[in-house]
Every structure is written in C-alpha cells, then in structure tokens.
Amino acid sequence: MKVFITRIIPESGLELLRSAGITYTEHREKRNLSPEELIAACKMHDALLSVGGNKIDAAFLEACSHLKVVALMAVGYDNVDVAAATALKIPIGNTPGVLSNATADTAFLLMLATARKAFHMHKVIGKGEWGFFEPTANLGMELNGKTLGVFGMGKIGMALAKKCRGAFDMPVIYHNRSRNEEAERLLGARYVSFEELLKNSDVLSLHAALTPETAGKFDAEAFSQMKPSAIFINTARGAMHNELHLLDALQRQTIWGAGLDVTNPEPMNKNNPLLNMPNVAVLPHIGSATVEARSGMARMAAENIIAGLKGAPLPYAVNNP
Numbered sequence: 001m002k003v004f005i006t007r008i009i010p011e012s013g014l015e016l017l018r019s020a021g022i023t024y025t026e027h028r029e030k031r032n033l034s035p036e037e038l039i040a041a042c043k044m045h046d047a048l049l050s051v052g053g054n055k056i057d058a059a060f061l062e063a064c065s066h067l068k069v070v071a072l073m074a075v076g077y078d079n080v081d082v083a084a085a086t087a088l089k090i091p092i093g094n095t096p097g098v099l100s101n102a103t104a105d106t107a108f109l110l111m112l113a114t115a116r117k118a119f120h121m122h123k124v125i126g127k128g129e130w131g132f133f134e135p136t137a138n139l140g141m142e143l144n145g146k147t148l149g150v151f152g153m154g155k156i157g158m159a160l161a162k163k164c165r166g167a168f169d170m171p172v173i174y175h176n177r178s179r180n181e182e183a184e185r186l187l188g189a190r191y192v193s194f195e196e197l198l199k200n201s202d203v204l205s206l207h208a209a210l211t212p213e214t215a216g217k218f219d220a221e222a223f224s225q226m227k228p229s230a231i232f233i234n235t236a237r238g239a240m241h242n243e244l245h246l247l248d249a250l251q252r253q254t255i256w257g258a259g260l261d262v263t264n265p266e267p268m269n270k271n272n273p274l275l276n277m278p279n280v281a282v283l284p285h286i287g288s289a290t291v292e293a294r295s296g297m298a299r300m301a302a303e304n305i306i307a308g309l310k311g312a313p314l315p316y317a318v319n320n321p
C-alpha cells in the first residue's frame with residue numbers, strides 16, 4: 001500500500017506509516033501541485049495525505065475514485081467536496097483538537113500585537129526611526145476587561161476565550177450556529193446574535209469554519225456596525241473577510257485595528273497597504289506552526305491513513321461513507 005504526501009511533513013507521521021509497513025512518496029518541492037499533477041500522482045498511489053489547500057473537489061475525486069482514504073493534515077476541510085467523497089465512498093479525515101492551543105495562541109499574539117502596534121514598532125527601529133521617548137506617541141490600547149467576541153465557538157474559540165479570561169479578565173460573547181453550553185458553563189460566555197457580536201465586541205476573533213454561510217461575512221456592512229475602537233482578528237480563513245472592505249474600514253477608522261494570520265487572497269501581496277499600517281499585524285498562516293501541534297497533526301493524519309487502508313473507520317473522520 002502506497003501513500004502520496006503533498007508536502008514534507010514531520011517525522012512523527014512518517015515513522016507511524018513506516019511502522020505500519022506503508023510506503024510513501026513525498027512531494028518535496030516548495031510549490032503547489034497543479035490539479036493535473038495531483039491526479040497523476042494519486043493514480044499511482046492508494047491513499048492521499050494532503051497538506052495545504054489542494055482542491056479535493058468532485059473532478060479530482062471522480063478521477064481518483066480508487067483512493068481508499070484522503071487524510072488532511074489540517075483541521076479545516078473547506079477545500080474538500082465532502083458530499084462528492086461520501087457518494088464515491090472515499091473516507092476523509094482531518095486533525096482537530098491538537099492544533100487548538102497553537103491557533104488560539106496565534107490569535108492571542110495578534111490581539112496584543114495589534115493593540116500595541118508591535119509589528120509596526122519593530123519596523124520603526126529597523127528603519128532607524130527610533131528617535132526619542134515621546135509620552136504622547138505610539139499609544140496603543142489595553143485589553144484588560146475588554147469584551148472578547150468569538151465568531152464560531154468551537155475548540156479553538158474556547159481555547160482563546162480561556163486564555164483571554166485568564167490573562168485579561170475579558171468577558172466573552174459569542175455567535176455560533178448553535179449554542180455551546182460548555183463554553184457558557186466553563187467560560188461564562190454569552191450567546192449573542194451576529195449583530196450584537198459586531199456591536200459589542202472590543203476584540204472580534206474568527207474561529208468558524210469556512211462555509212457558504214461564513215464566506216464574505218465580514219464586509220463593509222459588518223465593519224460599519226463594529227465599534228470604532230474594535231480590533232478584528234482572523235486566524236480562521238481569509239475568505240471570511242473582504243480584504244478591500246477591511247482596508248477601507250481601517251483607513252476610514254470605522255474600526256481601530258486588525259490582526260490577520262490568514263488573508264484573502266493568500267499569500268498576501270508584499271505591496272498590500274495593510275502591511276504598512278501601524279494598527280495592523282499580519283502573519284503568513286502560521287496558526288498551527290508549533291512543534292507540538294504539527295507533530296501531533298502528522299501523527300493523526302498517519303493514523304487516518306493506516307485505518308483507511310485497512311478499510312477501518314477513520315479515528316478522526318470528516319465523513320462516514
């Protein structure tokens with residue numbers, strides 16, 4: 001049994017595959033495979049371990065209906081046509097949970113970096129513009145006691161809410177498809193409508209999945225309802241915000257600042273004006289980029305491959321064909 005792996009992945013996953021007697025081919029070049037290349041590679045393998053945003057759409061799945069399993073090394077599966085996979089009886093796996101803390105840490109980092117203009121200040125020093133101490137310049141804002149708004153209260157949203165309560169005593173409000181009673185009980189989180197979330201959040205952080213309902217949800221109309229002092233944080237998927245509308249909202253001071261680990265499109269162009277705004281912090285999609293999270297994700301993806309190749313149910317399944 002042979003697996004095709006679309007990127008170099010941590011040893012923890014490869015080791016597990018080897019110990020199960022599974023051979024693999026890694027795509028080791030630092031570029032995305034084209035859809036045609038991915039199909040051609042998968043034709044020679046029994047399973048796919050997919051990292052990055054390769055489209056696992058109906059056309060791909062139909063061309064590769066022989067695959068016994070597709071294991072994503074990611075929690076988000078917006079790049080997969082799950083209904084098509086289920087119809088073709090191809091099990092899809094993902095890696096939830098193990099990256100929740102790392103991703104919440106990234107949101108926390110962006111909140112603080114944005115509130116204190118930290119990335120901009122770092123650049124100021126590098127440009128030799130650090131002149132003298134100015135009591136009225138470079139002022140940021142404190143997070144203590146500010147209201148955290150979570151859009152999409154799942155595992156990552158809860159991990160962030162817990163950190164914010166502990167570190168800054170932040171009251172938590174959230175909006176979700178359904179109530180999260182655990183978050184309400186453990187974190188005192190209060191369920192609110194989408195409009196109330198926009199109006200009342202001092203920091204609004206996105207942790208929902210990208211779906212037709214959440215795509216483009218944060219546009220000019222949404223930003224116009226937020227506080228002028230609000231910070232917008234996105235570590236989920238760039239396609240949930242309209243980036244031109246976001247830039248406009250920041251330039252007009254409709255909102256105060258933004259911290260992005262995901263952009264729309266990705267990668268962000270190096271000339272994007274957002275990169276030169278003091279109240280903006282941008283990272284290149286490193287939400288889960290810790291040794292702990294990535295080695296755990298590789299292990300979970302390998303476990304899904306091993307189960308799928310045996311015809312057993314996946315331990316971390318997206319569908320159940």
Ligand code: GLV
Nearest residue numbers: 073074075076288
């Ligand atoms: C990364 O973006 C993931 O979905 O794990």
Ligand code: GLV
Nearest residue numbers: 152175176177208
């Ligand atoms: C947000 O509305 C979600 O569905 O998670």
